[in-house]
Amino acid sequence: MADAERMAAVLTALPEEYEAVRSHLVRPETRAHRLGTLVEVGELPGCPWPVAIAECGEGGRTAAALTERIASWLEPEALFFVGIAGGLKDELALGDVVVAAKVHAYGGGKATSDGFLARPESMRPAHALEQAARSALRRGTSRWTDRVITGPPAPTAVPKVHFRPLASGDVLLNSAECALREQLHHTYNDAVAIEMESAGFAHAAHLADCPHLAIRGISDRADGTKYDTDRQGYQERAAAHAAAAVMAVITEFARHRPAATRSAPAAPASARTPSSDVRVADALEAFTGMAGLEFRRQVLAMVEDRLALEHPLGIPEQTVARDHLVLIARALRQSREPSSARRALYEVMADLRPNEQALVRLREVLGL
Structure with a gap:
């Protein structure tokens, strides 16, 4: 494999997300951690680094644990969490891609007699990764959509890319009217999508001192219609768009990444x-x-x-x-x-x- 000492790692939660990422890799090989965690590492055409992929399952705690393990085990140059999300804003179409300019961990707060008092925690991606994403996914000049591996349903328009915040927590939101939706509207109003893993992922990647970025495709509107859009194949379509986007970002980041960038303890x-x-x-x-x-x-x-x-x-x-x-x-x-x-x-x-x-x-x- 090219550049055996340097790689990118991509985590997913669902099998559909994992397969969407895996479909871009050539000659993937399975590697096993001593505690049983399995990853596949394959070549990404046009990229100087191999890419490792892992499926961790749903939820922020699992995502955090697997992120820390993969960061310490494989020592990747960058970590990505890729998959689907529910849209919270009308301007997002099904199939659009959200690159997380911030990840809001919305679950923190204090319950009092006056109600729930939110204690927001938000994490930003590494500047170099965000810049690579803006370059790779820029409208009018990027051909990242050429990487999309087609699947149902056929897209009616070229997916747009939004550099906006995500809300992340261990709750599956599928209602237009509920307490969580009101909380998001009042406290995290800039969030355009919601999902379950990126907060745990981003926190663990930050503690591991590894550049990280979450990229999500919009598969539903988190408003009670999720199961209808799932039956129509929008999970697969959104996952395919997010996977194509992350491959473009990894390739762009690898091309401009200096040779010695990660900090390390002093040694002889x-x-x-x-x-x-x-x-x-x-x-x-x-x-x-x-x-x-x-x-x-x-x-x-x-x-x-x-x-x-x-x-x-x-x-x-x-x-x-x-x-x-x-x-x-x-x-x-x-x-x-x-x-x-x-x-x-x-x-x-x-x-x-x-x-x-x-x-x-x-x-x-x-x-x-």
Whole structure:
């Protein structure tokens, strides 16, 4: 895959949303976290980065938990939540796309004898991501709609893109007259759409110090007609529009993203140099049998055993040996005791391949 060290990650809640995103990826491969979370990582034509996708299910708490896990596991350059939403304003047509200029977490407040007193919490996306979205989805110059993979019902007009706030909370709104709708009207009047996951997602991404953006397609009007529009296929249509939009944004963002942008804790110069991982991977690749996934699994298991680790390192497997070896080298470098990890790696290879010349090179690059 292109640029194995850098990627974007897209989270969805529903199967329809996941499939809409997945349909844009080429040669997706499944990766498993040690706690069971599964993602698919595939190539996006025209984009220098691979894209990881995950389906987390409905609700803000689940979205927050999976966002934090994927941020710490895959360390993506940017996180996106993509899917459908209910429209709150008449100017939004079914199938239009909303790029969240803000995400309002509307559930916070205080219940008193005078009524419910809202305590608004709102989160904005990273400026660079919002700028990439404005560039990629700009009317008159963008061809992002060419990416839309057709499905029912046939669109009657080109979908519009709205850079407006979203309201997000763990309530499915499907009524034109209810207390929640009144609360949104009076306290979050700038919100043009409502959904359930982006508040948890945005909060977790912020804590992970990862650029994030929510993009939603309008599938209903949150006014009691949701099930009618769902039967007409507007969920699939809205999900297809949002998926096409996020792919255009990822491609635009990747083209302009500087090489070193994420902050990291201070570390020795040798540890901060990404080429050190590449040199270790080169040295490991020279050993007989390293091209086989089973052999790499054996090496990793023996290293973990020698380090007396209670839990696996959680390194995502790669069918391409070089990509896998780079991830192994990075995980050992970032472990609690890098010197012990380097020594363990060398000792394991010395046990498995004691007579190979590659041992000399490995010892050199590990600084032993």
